Amino acid sequence: MLATSDFKKGRKIEIDGAPCEILECSHYKPGKGGAFMRTKYRNLITGAVVEQNFRSGIKFPRPDLEVREMQYLYNEGDGYAFMDMTTYEQISIPNNIIGDKGGFLKEAQAYKVMLYEGRPLDIELSGSVVLEVTMTDPGIKGDTVTGASKPATLETGLVVNVPLFVEIGTKIKVNTETGEYLGRE
Numbered sequence: 001m002l003a004t005s006d007f008k009k010g011r012k013i014e015i016d017g018a019p020c021e022i023l024e025c026s027h028y029k030p031g032k033g034g035a036f037m038r039t040k041y042r043n044l045i046t047g048a049v050v051e052q053n054f055r056s057g058i059k060f061p062r063p064d065l066e067v068r069e070m071q072y073l074y075n076e077g078d079g080y081a082f083m084d085m086t087t088y089e090q091i092s093i094p095n096n097i098i099g100d101k102g103g104f105l106k107e108a109q110a111y112k113v114m115l116y117e118g119r120p121l122d123i124e125l126s127g128s129v130v131l132e133v134t135m136t137d138p139g140i141k142g143d144t145v146t147g148a149s150k151p152a153t154l155e156t157g158l159v160v161n162v163p164l165f166v167e168i169g170t171k172i173k174v175n176t177e178t179g180e181y182l183g184r185e
Contacts, residue, residue, distance in 0.1 A: 019063035103158030
């Protein structure tokens, strides 16, 4: 059980039978009455963000979350196929759960998948990923305006703006949170 005094950003708790992640929290003591915790949390099943105040001392159960190492196999069109690295069991994670993270998934790479009661909820990516440029316009010599960029399609289908000197076949590092070019690898 977790008390309101244990709340911090990123902590997972169970509210009304659903797993939730705390996004923001702050302790508040009004001049009159008891103290309470102002909390903003996200329901991990529905994705809804809720702001709610809780009286100090209330306890919440820990959700039954499990994180497993799984290997990404391929895109099925309506979902992504993953294989559990310990049981070799395959599961399909729907597109709505993966969302924009699908552009950063490389086949045969291992990722951490968060499960709640056996159902996939989220996938954890590292801060950056190295991908190869498969299509981009050639850089023109003398076209070196500071900060100039061009679009480049990567091996996963993701399109990223890159500097003019990047060519087809170049491996680049991309930030998984913002989708920005970080440098050549």
